[in-house]
Amino acid sequence: MTERSIACAGLLHGRGYDLRGPCRLSLDGGRIAGVAGIDGEADPLFALPVPVNAHDHARPVRSSSFGAAGKPLELWLQYLALLPAVDPYLAAAASLGRSALGGAGAVMVHHTRVQGLTPLPLEAAEVARAAADIGVRIGFAVALKDRNPLVYGPSEEVLALMPEDAQREIARRTGNAPMPVEDQIRLVEEVAGAAAGDLVDVQYGPTGVQWCSPGLLRAVADASARTGRRVHMHCLETRYQRDWADRNFPEGMIAFLKGIGLLSPRLTLAHCTWARPEELDLIAESGATIAVNTGSNLGIRSGIAPVAEMVARGCKVALGLDGLTLDEDDDVLGEMRLANALHRGWGFDTAIDETEMLRIALANGRAAVTGRDEGGAIEPGAPADLLLLDTGKLDSDRLVPDLSPRDLLFARAGAGHIAEVIVAGRTVARRGKLTGIDYDAVQAELLDRLRHGIKGNDALRTVLPELGRALHRHFAAAPCC
DSSP, rough: OOOOEEEEEEEEEETTTTTEEEEEEEETTEEEEEEOOOSSOOEEEEEEEOOEEOOOOSSEEEEEEEOOOOOOOHHHHHHHHGGOOOOOOHHHEEEEEEEHTTTTTTEEEEEEEEOSSSSSSHHEEEEEEHHHHHTHHHHHHHOOSOOOOOOOOOHHHTTTOOOHHHHHHHHHOOOOOOOOOOHHHHHHHHHHHHBBTTTTEEEOOOOOOOOSSHHHHHHHHHHHHOOOEEEEEEEOOOOHHHHHHHHHOOOOOHHHHHTEEEEEEEEEEEEOOTTTTHHHHHHHTTEEEEOOHHHHHHHTTOOOOOOHHHHTOOOOOEOTTTTTOOOOOHHHHHHEEEEEEEEHTTOOOOOOOHHHHHHHHHHHHHHHHHHHOOOOOOSSSSSSSSEEEEHHHHHOOOOOOOOOOHHHHHHOOOOOGEEEEEEETTEEETTEEESSSHOOOHHHHHHHHHHHHHGHHHHHHHHHHHHHHHHHHHHHSOOOO
């Protein structure tokens, strides 16, 4: 990594994200060496710490590409099986490249959809190679699960509501026996041996309490305490999960996680859309991180998370994209603005101010992804992870001289305003192009393989509408707490 000097018209400085400018940023050895005010000319750039996507799965294509758009989560998950297995490097490069072009320099990869063409450690190494070629930091959470592959309870209850041909197809795809608990825990360490590195933090990834037995969750808690390895897990994403949790944990599901030692500063809980105030108090007390996913929750009809309540109760909240931003484009600035618009408060009342929203998007998710509690601010010694916006584009229709680029960041900023994405001092993307891979070629090859392979799943595609009707009847009839 070489030394570099960047003269910016403005930047967000320090932990308070104060507007300063013009300034000169000095980079050296992958870190910020200095921040100094300058007189005279500066480039039309506005610098901020690179945003973090604290919850994602590195899916290769958008959900609407294969008919899953707008489906409730419990059906949407089954639509993912339509995607054929492809080369893991190709799949990861397509997704992580889209993330970088959208402005994220650190991305959580909760690897819940394994390609399965090679043993998982080798697949994880290919994902890590794609991340390295692109230049982004990733967390790689190995998905762990051992129950409820179809609904939150016996699959037979749903299968019985379907015609026989649909029953057979769905049962064939959801009836595999889970790997023993001890083998799943061992697999995480094997993945770490194959894929962990300076830009890759391998984590335990229990998919959610409803998909993991108490025995598996206890094993994860014990392993995390022993190794110090982080844990990344879904939590209370939908109202159906809320109902299930209340029936199965009358003393409280979050209290159960606390009791087994899983609720700790090493834990990230994705969503918490249906968490209650007393549960948020426990999460805040533990130091765990909540990764909220506003666009995803809207897109697959999961709800609106109580983000203002989370912040008010002291929770550490981070921004996730979940591969489902409002326009399915992985635009992290657009996701930040959406979250801000929904949760900042109404009228003259402010529930979350812009400085707190910047912490949510830029700082609070860094340790959750990278395993390191550093960065998220422009200050000497911090990692040189920066997002440079083109101020000429950002304020192209300026009418008055005192417009603040910080205000415009929340009013209109998006991926189209990105001049450069820098991670560890390296330019990852510039003016809509990745520097490390030929993204257009990757995307073209991926789509060619997916279009060819998806034809082999026509039988599943045919019965998915029947499954949707059965799931609707099942959840409508389920007892509520």
